[in-house]
Amino acid sequence: MIAFCGIELSNPVINGSGTFDALAARRVFGEAFERDFPFSAYVSKTITLEPRAGNPPPRLWELGQGMINSIGLPNKGLARFIDEDLPEYATLPAPLIVSIMGFKPEELVTMLQLLDGRDEIAAIELNFSCPNVKTGNIVGSDPVESEAMMTELRPHSTKQLIAKLAPSTSRPDLVAAAAESAGADAISLINTLPGMAFAPGSKEPWLGAGSGGISGPAIRPVALGQVARVASTVRIPIVGMGGVENGRDAAALIDAGATLVAVGTENFRDPAAGNRIASELLQIRGDRVATV
Amino acid sequence: MSDALGIERPQAPFGRRVAAVTARIEHGPYVSLTVRDSGGPRPIAGQFYMLQTVEDWGGGVDGRPYLPRALSFARVEQEGDGLLLDFLLEDVGPGTHRITELAVNDEMLIAGPFGNGFELNAASWPILVAGGIGLAPIVALDDEIRDLDGVRATIFVGMRTNEHASAAAHYGLEHELATEDGSSGVRGYVTELLAPLLSAKNADHVVYACGPPPMLEAVRSICAEHEISCQLAMESGMACGFGACFGCVVPTHDGYTRLCVDGPVLDGDKLDTALVAGAGH
Ligand SMILES: Cc1cc2nc3c(=O)[nH]c(=O)nc-3n(C[C@H](O)[C@H](O)[C@H](O)COP(=O)(O)OP(=O)(O)OC[C@H]3O[C@@H](n4cnc5c(N)ncnc54)[C@H](O)[C@@H]3O)c2cc1C
Ligand SMILES: Cc1cc2nc3c(=O)[nH]c(=O)nc-3n(C[C@H](O)[C@H](O)[C@H](O)COP(=O)(O)O)c2cc1C
Ligand code: FES
Numbered sequence: 001m002i003a004f005c006g007i008e009l010s011n012p013v014i015n016g017s018g019t020f021d022a023l024a025a026r027r028v029f030g031e032a033f034e035r036d037f038p039f040s041a042y043v044s045k046t047i048t049l050e051p052r053a054g055n056p057p058p059r060l061w062e063l064g065q066g067m068i069n070s071i072g073l074p075n076k077g078l079a080r081f082i083d084e085d086l087p088e089y090a091t092l093p094a095p096l097i098v099s100i101m102g103f104k105p106e107e108l109v110t111m112l113q114l115l116d117g118r119d120e121i122a123a124i125e126l127n128f129s130c131p132n133v134k135t136g137n138i139v140g141s142d143p144v145e146s147e148a149m150m151t152e153l154r155p156h157s158t159k160q161l162i163a164k165l166a167p168s169t170s171r172p173d174l175v176a177a178a179a180e181s182a183g184a185d186a187i188s189l190i191n192t193l194p195g196m197a198f199a200p201g202s203k204e205p206w207l208g209a210g211s212g213g214i215s216g217p218a219i220r221p222v223a224l225g226q227v228a229r230v231a232s233t234v235r236i237p238i239v240g241m242g243g244v245e246n247g248r249d250a251a252a253l254i255d256a257g258a259t260l261v262a263v264g265t266e267n268f269r270d271p272a273a274g275n276r277i278a279s280e281l282l283q284i285r286g287d288r289v290a291t292v
Numbered sequence: 293m294s295d296a297l298g299i300e301r302p303q304a305p306f307g308r309r310v311a312a313v314t315a316r317i318e319h320g321p322y323v324s325l326t327v328r329d330s331g332g333p334r335p336i337a338g339q340f341y342m343l344q345t346v347e348d349w350g351g352g353v354d355g356r357p358y359l360p361r362a363l364s365f366a367r368v369e370q371e372g373d374g375l376l377l378d379f380l381l382e383d384v385g386p387g388t389h390r391i392t393e394l395a396v397n398d399e400m401l402i403a404g405p406f407g408n409g410f411e412l413n414a415a416s417w418p419i420l421v422a423g424g425i426g427l428a429p430i431v432a433l434d435d436e437i438r439d440l441d442g443v444r445a446t447i448f449v450g451m452r453t454n455e456h457a458s459a460a461a462h463y464g465l466e467h468e469l470a471t472e473d474g475s476s477g478v479r480g481y482v483t484e485l486l487a488p489l490l491s492a493k494n495a496d497h498v499v500y501a502c503g504p505p506p507m508l509e510a511v512r513s514i515c516a517e518h519e520i521s522c523q524l525a526m527e528s529g530m531a532c533g534f535g536a537c538f539g540c541v542v543p544t545h546d547g548y549t550r551l552c553v554d555g556p557v558l559d560g561d562k563l564d565t566a567l568v569a570g571a572g573h
Contacts, residue, residue: 024535024553028406030303045538053548058570060529060539064356067531071538074548208569216358217350268532269344269360271403272307 002040004237004259005123005160005185007095009040013250013278016241016264017099017125017164018045018071019215023088025271037093038274043262044081044089046099046127049107051077056208061197066216066243066265068195070209073101078111086120095122097162101130105152112157123160126153128179129191140166140191143178150182160185162239165230167193167219172226173233180234187230188239188262190223216265217243224256231257245273247280254285301408302333304534308360308403310346313394314376319462320455322425323381323392324366327400330374337412337432338502338525338557340364341377341404342533345390357387360403362530362552364502366428366463367435380459382425406533407556410523412436416496418445419489421511422467423482423503424456429525430502431463446489450482450507483510490518499560501525508566515560522560526551527571542568 002009015038022042025033054074061068075081078100089096098121102108108126115121128140128149139145140163150163163179165172167190176187192213199206223242231238240258243265244250250261261281266273315326335341342360344350350358367378383389394400410433412418418437422430427449437445447467451457454475460467468485469477478485482503490497501511502525515522528551531537541548542555544562549555560566 018538019536021535021538024550025306028304028534028553029306032303032306036306054538054541056569057541057543057548058529059541060531060537062356062359062531064358065350066358069531069537069539074538074541206570265531268537269350269358270308270401271532271534271536275307 002259004041005162007041007122009095009260011040011278011282012254012260013274013281014039014041014097014239014260014262015043015267015274016262017043017127018073019264020267021045022092023085029271034093036272036275038272039094039263040278041095041097041122042089042092043097043125044099045075046073046101047075047078047081047111048073048101048103049078049111051075051080058206058208059212061206061212063214063216063218066214066218068197068207068212068214069192070207070212072209078114082114082118086118090120096120097123097125099125099127099164101127103130105149108149108153109156112153112159116157116159121159123162123185124157125162125164125188127164127191129164129166138166138168140164141169141172141175143171143174146175147178147182150179150184154183162186162188164191165189166191167222167226173229176230176234180236184236186237186239187234188241189230190219190226190242193219193222215243217245219243220249224252227253227258228256244277247277247284250277250281251284302335302339302405304404304406305331308342308401310399311377311402313396313398313400316394316396317462319459320453321382322456322459323383324459324462325379325381325391325394327377327379327402328371328374329377329402332375332405334368334370334375335365335405336409337436338364338409338429339405339407340533340556341402342406342530343379343391344401345394346399346401348390355386357390359531360401360533361387361391362527362533364429364432364525364556365405366431368432380425380428380431403533406552408554410500410525410557413498414440414443416498418443419486419497419499420445420447421482421486421499421501421503422448422460423450423507424452426501426503426507426525427459427463428502430500431465433500434465448482448485450503481510482507483514486511487514490514490520493518498523505567505571512560512563512566523557524560524563524566525557526555526566526568528568529570
């Protein structure tokens with residue numbers, strides 16, 4: 001068993017937020033999905049206070065080693081999430097981590113307060129890849145913003161709080177250290193890297209939102225570098241992610257200092273990737289995983 | 293949705309599985325591939341699979357392909373304790389190119405069946421409309437209709453040329469043909485066959501269609517004009533096929549709808565248009 005944020009997990013493999021809809025998967029795959037649940041903890045798609053439709057299509061651009069997405073955080077908003085989805089998530093055979101994002105600190109405070117009493121929730125991931133409305137700086141790539149945000153939020157939640165950083169910084173270690181000093185219980189990284197693509201044969205952007213986030217094997221070296229750098233600085237546990245396709249990739253992130261590894265884009269190519277990667281990891285590392 | 297016999301949407305086995313190619317036939321520019329699926333349930337017409345080849349898929353730098361490709365099955369047959377699934381492909385880019393290159397015994401990774409499938413209304417006279425590679429789910433639907441007593445479909449097929457049309461002949465479809473170049477059947481678009489029949493209004497019809505977005509949009513608007521319900525098997529770019537990525541949405545009257553789980557078959561009256569951004573080629 002692995003201890004992470006006060007939860008005991010059977011293995012180090014979880015999912016990246018927004019890359020696996022467990023409720024849709026339950027409809028599509030039925031009982032087999034619950035029996036062979038692919039992750040040791042489940043991270044929800046990012047929820048915002050108000051409902052969001054998401055970005056106009058097209059939302060996907062394929063790369064030889066990954067993809068660019070401009071999904072745009074579609075979600076039903078916190079109130080309906082709590083009423084409709086939370087009871088369903090609570091019946092999944094894995095602890096639940098809820099991912100939230102706010103455009104202003106007050107929004108996040110409200111969300112934390114509304115989620116605080118809910119025992120179904122094992123931990124909360126704060127998706128800090130959003131720009132501060134006042135400064136325009138991305139909270140998760142700026143140490144000052146991260147510390148200020150974390151300081152403001154911390155008193156409003158008794159839950160374990162995971163700060164998910166944005167990779168658009170050369171000093172993720174400083175951002176992580178700032179979040180840690182202001183009370184974050186764990187760090188997760190990396191989120192997608194910003195990028196764009198032109199439509200074939202044109203100078204117009206392909207993606208409906210103009211640009212998007214790069215994920216998959218193309219960003220794996222960035223993930224490894226940032227995880228190693230953060231691990232050398234903070235003491236709180238790290239959820240490492242970015243381009244994990246197999247047990248070897250997962251083992252590398254653990255070697256770089258991650259406690260848990262999240263699988264994102266690979267889920268799209270293999271719905272049961274979580275199970276496969278966990279067992280490949282066990283084969284590679286054997287008992288060493290259990291003593292992390 | 294459920295199929296003709298009221299059977300619920302089949303559930304896909306969790307994960308992906310290996311399926312070997314058992315046959316490959318060219319029909320002019322189209323290729324049909326038969327694969328042996330020993331793990332999945334019998335799909336219903338309009339459902340699709342996500343496929344990738346075992347060898348040479350992913351890791352290519354700009355050649356792509358990296359994500360699996362969505363393909364509707366065209367025909368399903370029981371074989372021993374498994375299924376033979378027929379896919380009909382058009383080589384339009386690196387992914388479909390790689391798949392159409394496969395030879396007998398080559399292996400694919402498949403996941404599915406996914407999506408809702410057509411909801412066959414056996415009480416009314418079905419009209420099936422296929423355009424180009426959209427033939428695939430129409431063949432599957434016609435197979436389901438032929439298994440029913442006392443129902444037969446009117447089938448209209450539109451193809452660019454006579455060569456493309458050889459695929460419809462291969463599957464034994466009893467159809468009326470329109471070709472764009474007039475090399476066989478009526479010269480023009482398939483909707484020119486559909487419109488007069490709907491105008492005649494001599495029966496209670498439901499239209500089931502699959503084809504390129506402009507064709508689906510023409511079918512949708514003709515049906516709307518005649519107040520006839522239509523089910524459109526649509527396309528959009530997909531990364532996962534099982535509701536995980538939210539990449540495949542199309543705008544409907546219910547907001548953005550994930551085509552992979554709430555489609556690919558949508559009721560025409562849920563749409564303002566069947567022209568989907570980024571779909572088709
Ligand atoms: C439910 C469903 C069922 C389908 N059934 C069939 C079927 O039975 N038979 C069949 O032949 N096809 C079918 N298709 C279509 C098939 O999935 C596509 O033709 C295929 O994915 C194209 O991949 P490609 O690599 O060959 O071509 P691509 O290069 O992907 O080209 C296809 C189109 O995608 C866009 N595009 C180009 N480059 C990129 C990029 N890098 N990232 C994203 N988009 C890009 C362009 O619009 C291009 O014209 C179906 C699609 C869906 C959604
Ligand atoms: C389609 C898609 C949607 C995503 N949605 C979210 C999200 O809602 N919240 C979030 O924090 N990260 C989101 N991510 C980022 C992933 O959780 C992950 O950080 C990133 O993709 C890197 O991992 P990967 O390379 O394994 O995919 C999304 C990624 C993808 C590809
Ligand atoms: S293809 Fe991923 S949600 Fe539909």
